[in-house]
Structure formats: C-alpha cells, structure tokens
Amino acid sequence: xxxxxxxSGNARISVRDVTMAYGDFVLMRGLTFDVKRGNVxxxxxxxxxxxxxxxxxxxxxxxxxxxxxxxxxxxFTHADPEHRDxxxxxxxxxxxxxxxxxxxxxxxxxALPLGEYTKLSAREIREVACLKLALVGLKGFEDYYPSxxxxxxxxxxxxxxxxxxxxxxxxxxxxxxxxxxISSRLLDDLILALRDSLGATVVVVTHELASIFxxxxxxxxxxxxxxxxxxxxxxxxxxxxxxxxKVRRFLTRSAEPVEQPA
Amino acid sequence: MVVRLAGAWRLGGTTPAVDPVAEQLRxxxxxxxxxxxxxxxxxxxxxxxxxxxxxxxxxxxxxxxxRGALPEGVTRLLDLAHAVPSRTGSDGAKxxxxxxxxxxxxxxxxxxxxxxVVTFVGRxxxxxxxxxxxxxxxxxxxxxxxxxxxxxxxxxxxxLISFLVGVILAFVGAVQLKQFGAQIYVADLVGLAMVRQMxxxxxxxIMAGRTGxxxxxxxxxxxxxxxxxxxxxxxxxPLDFLVLPRFLALVxxxxxxxxxxxxxxxxxxxxxxxxxxxxxxxxYWNQTVNAIDLMDCLPGLIxxxxxxxxxxxxxxxxxxxxxxxxxxxxxxxxxxxxxxIVSIIVADAVFTVLFDILGI
Ligand SMILES: Nc1ncnc2c1ncn2[C@@H]1O[C@H](COP(=O)(O)OP(=O)(O)OP(=O)(O)O)[C@@H](O)[C@H]1O
Ligand SMILES: [Mg+2]
Numbered sequence: 376x377x378x379x380x381x382x383s384g385n386a387r388i389s390v391r392d393v394t395m396a397y398g399d400f401v402l403m404r405g406l407t408f409d410v411k412r413g414n415v416x417x418x419x420x421x422x423x424x425x426x427x428x429x430x431x432x433x434x435x436x437x438x439x440x441x442x443x444x445x446x447x448x449x450x451f452t453h454a455d456p457e458h459r460d461x462x463x464x465x466x467x468x469x470x471x472x473x474x475x476x477x478x479x480x481x482x483x484x485x486a487l488p489l490g491e492y493t494k495l496s497a498r499e500i501r502e503v504a505c506l507k508l509a510l511v512g513l514k515g516f517e518d519y520y521p522s523x524x525x526x527x528x529x530x531x532x533x534x535x536x537x538x539x540x541x542x543x544x545x546x547x548x549x550x551x552x553x554x555x556x557i558s559s560r561l562l563d564d565l566i567l568a569l570r571d572s573l574g575a576t577v578v579v580v581t582h583e584l585a586s587i588f589x590x591x592x593x594x595x596x597x598x599x600x601x602x603x604x605x606x607x608x609x610x611x612x613x614x615x616x617x618x619x620x621k622v623r624r625f626l627t628r629s630a631e632p633v634e635q636p637a
Numbered sequence: 638m639v640v641r642l643a644g645a646w647r648l649g650g651t652t653p654a655v656d657p658v659a660e661q662l663r664x665x666x667x668x669x670x671x672x673x674x675x676x677x678x679x680x681x682x683x684x685x686x687x688x689x690x691x692x693x694x695x696x697x698x699x700x701x702x703x704r705g706a707l708p709e710g711v712t713r714l715l716d717l718a719h720a721v722p723s724r725t726g727s728d729g730a731k732x733x734x735x736x737x738x739x740x741x742x743x744x745x746x747x748x749x750x751x752x753x754v755v756t757f758v759g760r761x762x763x764x765x766x767x768x769x770x771x772x773x774x775x776x777x778x779x780x781x782x783x784x785x786x787x788x789x790x791x792x793x794x795x796x797l798i799s800f801l802v803g804v805i806l807a808f809v810g811a812v813q814l815k816q817f818g819a820q821i822y823v824a825d826l827v828g829l830a831m832v833r834q835m836x837x838x839x840x841x842x843i844m845a846g847r848t849g850x851x852x853x854x855x856x857x858x859x860x861x862x863x864x865x866x867x868x869x870x871x872x873x874x875p876l877d878f879l880v881l882p883r884f885l886a887l888v889x890x891x892x893x894x895x896x897x898x899x900x901x902x903x904x905x906x907x908x909x910x911x912x913x914x915x916x917x918x919x920x921y922w923n924q925t926v927n928a929i930d931l932m933d934c935l936p937g938l939i940x941x942x943x944x945x946x947x948x949x950x951x952x953x954x955x956x957x958x959x960x961x962x963x964x965x966x967x968x969x970x971x972x973x974x975x976x977x978i979v980s981i982i983v984a985d986a987v988f989t990v991l992f993d994i995l996g997i
Contacts, residue, residue: 434870460872468870474863488871491774536867630720 386448387412387544387576388433393442395428402428403602406442408595415570415577415590417610419625420597426580427471429597430546433578434468435459446544464492467537471548471580473529475521481508481532482517488539507535510565512558527553534562538569545569547579551586563589584628596622638667638700640691643676646684655687659694670695672706685714757954761884764876768885773877783886787848791894794847799831799839799898803905806830811914820914824924827906832929836899837937838985840891841944845977849952852883853973856956857966865957875957884949891945892938899937936992943988944981951977 386409395402402425410416418426431437433444435451443452446462454462475484485504489495495503505517511531521529530553537545547566551559563586569575581587587594587610594613596606598621606613606622614626624630638661646652662670670691677684688711695702704712734742767773810826856879859865868875903925910916916924955973959965 431866436866436869463870463872466870468867470863470867472863474867476864476867477859477862487873491871491873 385409385411387414387446388578389445389448390433391443391445393432393439393444395425395432395437396440401440401602403597403604404441406595406597406604408604408607410576410578411593412576413570413574414592415566415579417587417591417594418578418580418597419582419587419594419610421599421625422582424597424599426597427548430468430548430578430580434466434546435463464540465542466544466546467540467542469530469533469537469545469547469550471552473521473526473533475529475532475536477521480518480520481513481524481535484521484532485536485539488536492540504535504539507538508532510538511535512561527555527558530554531558531562534565541573543573543575545575545577547577547581549580549582551581551583559583559586562586566590584626587626596625638662638665638669639671639673641673641676642684643678645678646680646687648681648683650683652683652687655690655694658691662694662698662700666698667700669701669703671703674706674708677708680708680711684711685718688715689718753958754950754954757957758950760876761880761950764874764881765884767877768881773881774873775878775882780882780886783882784890786851787844787886788890788893791844791847791890792897795840795843795894795898796901798843799836799901800905802835802839803827803831803902803907804909805905806835806902807906807909807914811909815914820910821916821920821924823906823910823914824916824921825928827910828903828925828929829933831899831902831906832933833936834985834989836902837895837941837944838981839902840894840898840941841948841981842978844887844891844894844945845948845951845981846974848887849948849973849977850970852949852952853956853959853969854966856880856953857959857969858963860957860959861961861963861966880949880953880957883953884946887945887949888942889945891941891948895937895941896934899934932997936988936997940985940988943984947980947984948977951980 388410390406390408390410393406394404395406406429418429420426428437432439435444439452443450445451449458451459451462475481476487479487482501482504485507486500489500489503493500505514508514508517511534513528513531513535516524516528516532521532524532530550534547534550537547550566551562554562566577566579567590570577577590579590591610593608594606594610595604596613596619597603598605598619605619606617608617610626613622617623617626640658688707692702692715704715764773806827807823810823811820814820814822814826856865859879865875865879868878907918907921907925910921911918952973955969955976959969
C-alpha cells in the first residue's frame with residue numbers, strides 16, 4: 376500500500392495540498408491540514424465558499440484536482456476500489472439536505488446499511504434502527520416517509536442513518552441548520568458523546584457560533600476571496616489571536632472590522 | 638447634475654427609464670451626481686433598481702454619486718446590496734462564444750455524450766456480471782415494484798394504442814385491397830405487420846414515454862437530492878441498487894408487452910374486418926392463423942428485448958447524469974424519452990435489415 380508518512384502518526388485524516396475545482400473554476404487551492412483521531416473538527420467559512428465541497432472531496436465523491444487525501448497515512452485518493460469501500464464502510468455521512476432515500480421509511484433508511492453489512496436478523500435490525508432514531512429524538516416516526524416529516528426532522532433522521540454502523544469517522548454537513556435552539560443543543564451533546572464514548576472522529580461543517588465554541592477541538596476557516604484556508608486551530612484561540620481580521624469578525628458575528636487585541 | 642425624484646415609485650406602475658439620464662451623463666460629463674428627493678412619494682424596489690443602474694452608469698463614466706439627499710431607508714438598502722462584492726471567476730456568467738467555437742463545443746459534447754453512454758453500458762454489463770455470480774445487491778421488493786410498474790400497470794395504455802394501431806392498419810389496407818376484391822388479405826396484413834414490427838415498436842415507444850421518463854425523473858430527483866451520493870458513501874453501488882432492478886424489470890416485461898400488443902393489434906384488425914369488410918369470424922381467424930407462423934414472432938420478440946434494454950439504459954443514464962436543480966430533473970425526463978425513441982427507431986431499422994439478410 377501507500378507509504379505511511381512519519382508526521383501523520385496521530386492524524387486520522389490528512390488533507391495534503393488539495394485543490395478543488397469544478398471544470399475550469401477553481402474553488403480552493405493549497406488546502407493542507409490534519410484531522411486528529413478522536414477530535415471534533417469544524418470546517419468554517421462564508422456561505423458558498425466550498426465547505427460542502429471540501430466534505431465531498433474528503434469522502435471521495437469528488438476527486439481533488441491536485442493533491443491527495445490520506446486516511447491513517449494511507450492514500451484515499453489513489454486507493455483501489457476495494458480498499459476505498461472498506462474505508463467508506465467506516466464512515467458515516469450526514470448530507471446538507473439530509474439525502475434520505477425517499478422511497479423508504481425512516482426505519483428502512485437506517486436499516487439498509489445494517490442489512491448490508493451486519494449479520495443481524497431482521498428483527499434485531501429493526502430494533503437497532505429504532506434505537507438510533509430514538510437517539511436523535513425521532514421515536515414514533517419509524518414508519519414515516521421522508522416526505523412526511525419536516526426539514527429539521529429529515530436532518531436528524533439523516534444523522535441516525537449516518538450513525539447506523541457506529542462508524543469511527545463521521546461527517547456532518549450543517550447538522551444544526553433548521554433545528555430549534557434546544558434540538559441544536561442536544562445535537563451538540565450527541566456529537567460530544569460520540570467523540571467521548573465511541574472515540575469517533577467527527578468532521579462538522581457549521582455556521583453556528585454557539586456550537587462551534589462548544590464542540591470544536593480544531594478547525595479550518597475557508598475564505599472565498601483568496602480561495603485558500605486562512606486560519607487553522609481551536610476557534611477559542613482563533614477568536615482572540617487569529618491574525619486574519621475576517622476570521623475574528625466571523626467568530627464574533629460582527630459586520631464592522633474588529634480590533635485585534637494586543 | 639441633479640436628478641429630481643418625484644411621485645410614487647411602484648413595481649406595478651410605470652417608472653422612468655435610466656437611459657436618458659445616462660445619455661446626459663455622457664454628454665455633459667458633470668463632476669458629481671446629486672439627487673433631489675423632495676417630491677418623492679411612496680417607493681419600493683423599483684426605485685432601488687433605478688438608482689442602482691444609475692450608479693453603475695455613473696461609475697462607468699467616473700462621476701461621483703452623492704446620496705446625501707436620498708431617504709435614509711434607500712441608502713441603507715443600497716449599501717446592503719453592495720455589501721457583498723459580486724462573485725468573479727465563476728463560470729456561471731460565461732460570455733457567448735462565436736459560431737465556430739460553439740460548433741466545436743457541440744461536437745465535443747456529442748462525443749463526450751457518446752462516451753458516457755458506452756461507459757454506462759460497460760458498467761451495467763459489469764453489474765449484470767455481478768448479478769449472475771450472485772454478488773449484486775438490490776432489494777427484492779424494488780424489483781417486484783418495477784415488474785408491476787412496467788408490466789401490469791402499463792397494460793391499459795398498451796391495450797388502447799395497439800388496438801387502435803390494428804384498426805388503423807386494417808383501414809388503410811382495406812381501402813387498397815378492396816380495389817382487387819381481396820379484403821380477406823387484411824387479416825394477413827394486420828397480423829404480419831403487428832407480429833413482425835408494430836407490436837414491438839409500439840410497446841417500446843409507449844414504454845419509452847411512460848417508464849423511461851419515470852426512471853429518469855426518479856433517479857434524477859435522487860441524484861439532485863444527494864440520495865445517490867448517500868448510497869455511494871455507504872459502499873452500495875447505485876448501479877446495482879438502483880439501475881439493475883429497473884433494467885431487469887424492463888427487459889423481462891417488454892417481450893410480454895410485445896406479445897400482448899400483437900394480440901390486441903390483431904383484435905383491432907379483426908373488429909374492422911368483421912364489422913366493415915364483412916369477413917366472418919372464422920374466415921378472419923383461419924386467414925390470420927395461416928398467415929403467421931411462429932417464426933414470424935421471433936423478430937418482434939428479439940427486438941423487444943433490445944428495446945427494453947434501450948429504454949432502461951437511457952432512462953437510467955439520463956437520470957444519473959442529472960446535475961443541480963429540479964429543472965434538471967425535467968430535462969432529464971425529456972432527454973430520456975427523446976434518446977429512447979430515437980435509439981428505438983434506429984435499432985428497429987438496423988434489425989429489420991439484419992433479419993432480412995438472415996432471412997428470418
Ligand atoms: N457540482 C458543482 N458544479 C459546479 N459548481 C459547483 C458544484 N457544486 C458546488 N459548486 C460551486 O461551488 C461553490 C461552493 O459550493 P458549496 O456547496 O461547497 O458551498 P458551501 O460552502 O457548502 O455553502 P453553504 O454554506 O451555503 O452550504 C458554489 O459557489 C457553487 O457554485
Ligand atoms: Mg454547504
């Protein structure tokens with residue numbers, strides 16, 4: 376297999392000099408960062424700057440125009456299909472729009488991966504699916520179709536499906552968008568519980584400052600104007616010490632320039 | 638230069654054009670543009686749009702704009718509209734190319750399109766290989782639903798169309814054959830035409846419009862909704878899970894629909910023959926049975942299997958190619974029907990020549 380780089384001993388995911396492009400349109404270049412094992416890693420940035428795109432690159436739905444993505448030091452970008460499938464099986468993804476399979480009930484949505492990859496009986500699968508749905512507050516909605524529930528509920532059902540196989544890497548695209556403050560708070564608790572009890576590595580795209588400060592161990596900030604990442608680190612440090620004014624403004628939610636504290 | 642704004646500015650009403658002011662800007666080249674909003678009544682977005690265009694025109698001619706006299710609400714909204722600089726470097730707003738460039742691009746797109754079809758068929762073949770070796774994964778219920786949908790559910794429309802095709806064939810034939818007093822041969826005409834060609838063709842065209850479009854719309858919506866990505870990241874190949882059951886259902890059901898259409902077409906001819914041409918039931922029956930032997934059914938059946946595959950391939954491919962929004966789903970459905978029908982007709986022509994050469 377690919378070489379194991381020395382530096383990435385503790386890195387679950389390494390993004391190495393990645394350029395993202397759609398055709399001729401370059402979205403971001405020179406993205407380089409590590410996501411450490413058992414961390415909650417937040418991707419921040421203005422709307423439309425390419426956060427979802429970065430997530431889609433990290434899970435192999437788009438190929439980087441340049442650079443490479445490694446999992447545990449092994450290349451994901453250049454992996455053969457079997458190896459890729461194996462890696463994918465250990466990931467859970469929540470899409471920005473939920474992306475539930477619309478022809479299946481919520482329970483069937485959660486059950487499908489279980490049926491594919493476990494040897495559980497039909498009854499056990501159903502039990503696990505119901506448990507996962509209960510975890511995101513959807514008890515009693517097992518037999519609803521995605522079209523019959525609200526946007527926020529769809530998001531949560533997507534979360535339950537992402538967690539179906541107890542993956543050790545989770546990708547959440549704006550998990551709290553469309554949720555009320557209380558559900559959003561519960562979701563933060565859930566994410567922290569996943570990290571602390573299951574040791575999961577969680578990559579989250581979010582705009583919500585409260586949850587950024589609650590959950591993030593580490594983060595990157597993508598900037599649409601320069602097409603680069605302009606900050607890296609724990610948001611609590613960034614808000615005080617980041618040299619980039621844009622980042623401090625983002626983290627303090629101010630339209631006016633903020634002074635950099637001495 | 639001072640622009641005096643007066644009266645009510647409503648989107649529903651008429652508002653003055655920017656051009657005369659812009660013309661004057663060019664002619665007189667003033668140093669600054671000021672406003673007098675003393676007589677301004679109620680206003681809405683129409684005023685903002687006017688001012689925005691005016692400011693753009695002024696900026697082009699390097700005339701400074703002094704917003705001082707404008708109502709505060711107007712200035713604030715204008716500021717907000719300019720708070721986020723417009724995006725550059727995206728290919729959303731591309732310039733229009735010249736004729737030569739467009740021809741070239743169209744040719745490249747055509748080639749790329751053909752490539753995609755070939756790739757898709759290749760992938761599908763691999764999936765069928767997995768199916769044969771028992772490694773393909775899709776849900777049995779899905780296959781059952783599609784079998785029902787492409788079979789029983791399509792019967793009413795197939796009944797109507799093929800019956801009428803039989804009637805039409807009989808009418809057209811009768812007019813000619815009557816001149817020779819050979820009405821009885823209407824039975825041969827309708828029977829052979831239905832069995833060798835029209836049954837398969839009609840069933841295929843109906844299914845292209847009905848099921849091909851439905852497949853494209855279903856898969857297109859799933860693609861737009863990231864449902865297909867969700868399958869991929871679960872390690873479940875969408876081709877196995879989504880395309881294979883649809884493909885199998887159509888390939889299995891199309892020959893059956895073809896036989897059904899053949900029979901209904903013959904019934905149509907029979908109704909015309911007995912009611913208008915005065916042929917008796919038994920005469921018509923005997924004539925039909927003598928005219929058609931089982932080998933005549935073979936071409937239609939062979940073709941219908943291929944037509945089923947074509948409809949399924951184009952329906953699913955166009956759906957999977959869908960990008961972007963829900964309007965893309967509509968385009969996918971249209972394109973699935975068009976390419977489905979075109980490919981059916983082309984394949985029909987090829988097959989007919991081929992069968993002729995082979996003597997079937
Ligand atoms: N499939 C695609 N083809 C072409 N351009 C795309 C595609 N997907 C996204 N883009 C472009 O890439 C840019 C980034 O999109 P993306 O969805 O990654 O943004 P985002 O940061 O997730 O935004 P938001 O916070 O609103 O979700 C957008 O400007 C969009 O126009
Ligand atoms: Mg996004």
